[in-house]
Amino acid sequence: MQLKDWQLSLLQCPFDGSPVVPEGSTLRCPLCDRAYPVRKSFVSFFTPDLSSLQDPSEWQWKQSEISARNEQAAFYDRLLGLIVLTPFERSATRRALLADRQRVSVLAEIGCGTGRMLASLAHSAERVIGVDISDQSLEKCHRRLRNWRVCDFLLIQADACFLPIRPNVVDAVASCQMIEHLPSDRMRKRAVREMCRILRPEGRFALSGYHWSLLTRWLGPKEGVHKGGIYYFRFTRSEFLDLIPPQIKRDRLTSLAGYAWLVGGRKETTDPRSS
Secondary structure (H helix, E strand, O other): OOOOHHHHHOEEOOOOOOEOEEEOOEEEOOOOOOEEEEOOOOEEOOOHHHHHHOOHHHHHHHHHHHHHHHHHOOOHHHOHHHHHHHHHHHHHHHHHHHOOOOOEEEEEEEOOOOOOOHHHHHHHEEEEEEEEOOHHHHHHHHHHHHHHOOOEEEEEEOOOOOOOEOOOOEEEEEEEOOHHHOOOHHHHHHHHHHHHHHEEEEEEEEEEEEEOOOOHHHOOOOEEEEOOOEEEEOEOHHHHHOOOOOOEEEEEEEEEOOOEEEEEEEEOOOOHHHO
């Protein structure tokens, strides 16, 4: 894959925030000298070094999820629950991301998976960025975006808690049912702060995650492990809102059929804590 200027201009080293430079089939950080491979379908910033920034248990759960997601990529979109919920989630997420706008310039989805949401959201943007931890999911997402002939796009393999994207460069950022799979409150809050960091002032924000409701109490415990080794956590209303940083001015919160929360808002031009 040959990176375009707009794609390269958005990227940075996830360890030190330095701009990366092309070097053969890699992108290299001139400060720490780490190299990140540019593959056919995506750029990979997911390296073993990231384990040093996390607790061993957090890193172990993420390794388990990668294995499970890679195994599930071929049939993930055929899961009955997703088939039923996705049309409603797409509509609600699009409304939260666009508000009174028809289109945005650059839209990012963190935890894009196989592209079940991103392919639809892409029609509302000139350019899209998809980030996921699973390489097999990204391969399927790439094929889907190509087949749908959507706008210009960039796919990135990365940890949502350490995004290789420069600050204040996207107009809208979404994360659709990814946050519940991060294995600690610390990691969940860090990932949301990262989403806020890459968002431009006045940019739109949408986040969805499992709802601990009367419905989901029938599906399993509040915290547990899905088949295949994927950790999950179901949020009460207060727990979910506690994830949202002060820079995001929330303007909507809804429950998607009692299965997932969806919060939308915009990034304020100044940090409210500095007022």
